[in-house]
Amino acid sequence: MRNFLSDKCVGLKPSGIRKFFDVVSEMPDAISLGVGEPDFDTPWHIREEGIYSLERGRTFYTSNAGLKELKVEVCRYLKRRCGLTYDADRDVMITVGGSEAIDMALRAMLNPGDEVLIPQPSYVSYEPCCLLADGVPVIIELKEEDQFRLKPEQLLAAITERTKILVLPFPNNPTGGIMERADLEAIAKVLIEKDIFVLSDEIYSELTYGQEHVSIASLPGMKERTIVINGFSKAYAMTGWRLGYAAGPSEIIKQMIKIHQYAIMCAPTTSQYAAVEAMRNGDEDVARMREAYDGRRRYLLHAMEEMKLECFEPKGAFYIFPNIRRFGMSSEEFANRLLQEEKVAVVPGTAFGDCGEGFIRISYAYSLEDLKEAISRVARFVGRLDQRGAAC
Amino acid sequence: MRDKILRMLERNSRIDLKDLAVMLGSDEVTVANEIAQMEKENIICGYHTMINWENTSQEKVIALIEVRVTPQRGMGFDKLAERIYQYEEVETVYLMSGGYDFTVILDGKTLREVSQFVSDKLSTLESVLSTSTHFVLKKYKEHGTVLARKTKDERMLVTP
Structure with missing residues (x-):
């Protein structure tokens, strides 16, 4: 049979998010910080x-x-x-x-x-x-x-x-x-x-x-x-x-x-x-959600500071993008290990372009309770990495 | 600042003071002072727990009573309301506009308790003209919280 596929389409890279999604899907009890959509219902x-x-x-x-x-x-x-x-x-x-x-x-x-x-x-x-x-x-x-x-x-x-x-x-x-x-x-x-x-x-x-x-x-x-x-x-x-x-x-x-x-x-x-x-x-709904996001944004930035994860202060959207270079591993490796060891899903920065290497994306489109649980696991993971780093 | 604190506390009065301060971009001492001040000013009047009694073994009867009164000389609505809200079993008292004067919400253990309160205490008050008692069959939502439903996050775990 002939090859019926378009070279242009076949040549496109599959989305890096898709790849990671497949990994996460294998782990149904994972908690996610990986979504790119609001946690609120439509008003x-x-x-x-x-x-x-x-x-x-x-x-x-x-x-x-x-x-x-x-x-x-x-x-x-x-x-x-x-x-x-x-x-x-x-x-x-x-x-x-x-x-x-x-x-x-x-x-x-x-x-x-x-x-x-x-x-x-x-x-x-x-x-x-x-x-x-x-x-x-x-x-x-x-x-x-x-x-x-x-x-x-x-x-x-x-x-x-x-x-x-x-x-x-x-x-x-x-x-x-x-x-x-x-x-x-x-x-x-x-x-x-x-x-x-x-x-x-x-x-x-x-x-x-x-x-x-x-x-x-x-x-x-x-x-x-x-x-x-x-x-x-x-x-x-x-x-x-x-x-x-x-x-x-x-x-x-x-x-x-x-x-x-x-x-x-x-x-x-x-x-x-x-x-x-x-x-x-809908203006009031937007304002209400913005206020909630802003509180979580501050909460996460503070949490990053406490676990000594360097993080640029975002002023928009609902993501933080901490720098994980000091652990000497790739974004993908970091995300995979965090998922395996603590069952928390974050998105490797490389999903958004090669220059995202060295960063991970954490979404704060979650309730404070969910964020707290997830962040305590991230902190545990980071703490372990630091300990190992100090040991050798 | 105050409005923001109140909005957060109204949703979750047990929120950690430290988290609250971080989320408001302030510090713990400032927020604690502000809360203490609002308690003093009777803006914050208490911190309660929202319980869905239906999910416990406790039997509870909740009644909403419409009360019509004639205020008497030297005894306006406020005085009358006081005579009603002093009773332990009275949960809520509102002064209403429209066809009747007070809404009294009663949190009784049994039907008998409620009916005794209405016949023995409430309707014997001199100023009370009439009462009309409604029993609550089911609570769906209270204080902005839907009681029946436990929400589950159905979003996909990772999306761009």
């Missing part, structure tokens, strides 16, 4: 709106770009939270999670050989989506000493005449790093000078601690060269609803909608009705 009033839409028999398709009501709410939200003005009819589309928007944007914009700058450690899908769209990923390594922020010098050094897009993944999964206004201004200057477009993945924008998120699109001269990607998963604890959106220049959104219409048709209708409710009446 009831939002769920109820979804149920109500089903009861009303709203089980049809919506228009390709999404429910008009929802697009209007998205525009209001972006205005209210980021000071951005978009036209609901032309500049916005509703997608199946932020992940679809990433895929659509890259496919709509890349020609074979176009280079895409991807800062890492970061979410797992930018590189494969870029490859599937025939782009050439160019990795920029974010550094702990820079608080995992993207520096203009790094950006400048990575730009070639083939560079077309910069992916800007902040607040960042897995590091928890953010970009403040001044950081973004420095980046924007380079982007405008070199005529480069930005894919700004702001899915964690509601989860910043101590300062408000700034969207790069809100800086002068940037809106016309930015696609803002966001969604409902993290802010409203709606991961399973699979709903996100993209906002940007209408000529790009138009092309994205074309692919979306053939590949997806439209985002799930039930989810879209629920999301309208989330945007209209």
Whole structure:
């Protein structure tokens, strides 16, 4: 029989998370610090709106770009939270999670050989989506000493005449790093000078601690060269609803909608009705969850300090990214041994790019009680490693 | 600061003082002082345990009684309420707007205890015009906590 597989697809690396997931699945009594989704249920009033839409028999398709009501709410939200003005009819589309928007944007914009700058450690899908769209990923390594922020010098050094897009993944999964206004201004200057477009993945924008998120699109001269990607998963604890959106220049959104219409048709209708409710009446829920995350974030940082695990202070998302280099083992080895010896699952930093080596990702999307139990085990493990280290 | 402390304590009054301080980005002494001050100011009035008696062998009858009264000269609602809430077995007393005046919640051991309280003590008070007693059949949620359900984390163990 012929080989029916696509070389491009076969050539893609399987996700490092997937590999680790298989290991963890063998151990059903393990406690996990490995999830990338909120521990909260979707607030009831939002769920109820979804149920109500089903009861009303709203089980049809919506228009390709999404429910008009929802697009209007998205525009209001972006205005209210980021000071951005978009036209609901032309500049916005509703997608199946932020992940679809990433895929659509890259496919709509890349020609074979176009280079895409991807800062890492970061979410797992930018590189494969870029490859599937025939782009050439160019990795920029974010550094702990820079608080995992993207520096203009790094950006400048990575730009070639083939560079077309910069992916800007902040607040960042897995590091928890953010970009403040001044950081973004420095980046924007380079982007405008070199005529480069930005894919700004702001899915964690509601989860910043101590300062408000700034969207790069809100800086002068940037809106016309930015696609803002966001969604409902993290802010409203709606991961399973699979709903996100993209906002940007209408000529790009138009092309994205074309692919979306053939590949997806439209985002799930039930989810879209629920999301309208989330945007209209969900601010308090977001604030309540943010406050809970912030408390846990502080708790974990303190725990890291107590067990002398060096850890950069994250200001966003719901992860900490401690440095484990001093134990002289790889991230994967550390994660595997922690799992075997103490039955705690964390994600090796390398799942988010090679430069994640030497770090692990710990999620704080867990109740304080769960965190306490898990952290006491991590502390025991680290204590043992230190003792052994001291002995030899 | 105070609001944050209260929100945390309201959910879990047994939270470790050290954890509480860490989570609020403060120190133990400050938080302890703040709590002590709020106790003094009667903002924090007590620390109770939420018990789902249904899961014990204890038989308990909970009754909600609507009470209509006529306040008399020199004896407003507050005075009347006091005469009612002084009884041991009275768990809760609220002054209400609408069709009746007080909600009295009674935590009795038996049906007989409840009915004795209503007939012997409550309805014999001079100002009480009428009472209407409702028995609680099942408690679903109390103090923001769902009693019936034990939640289990059903998320996948590792996700990106």
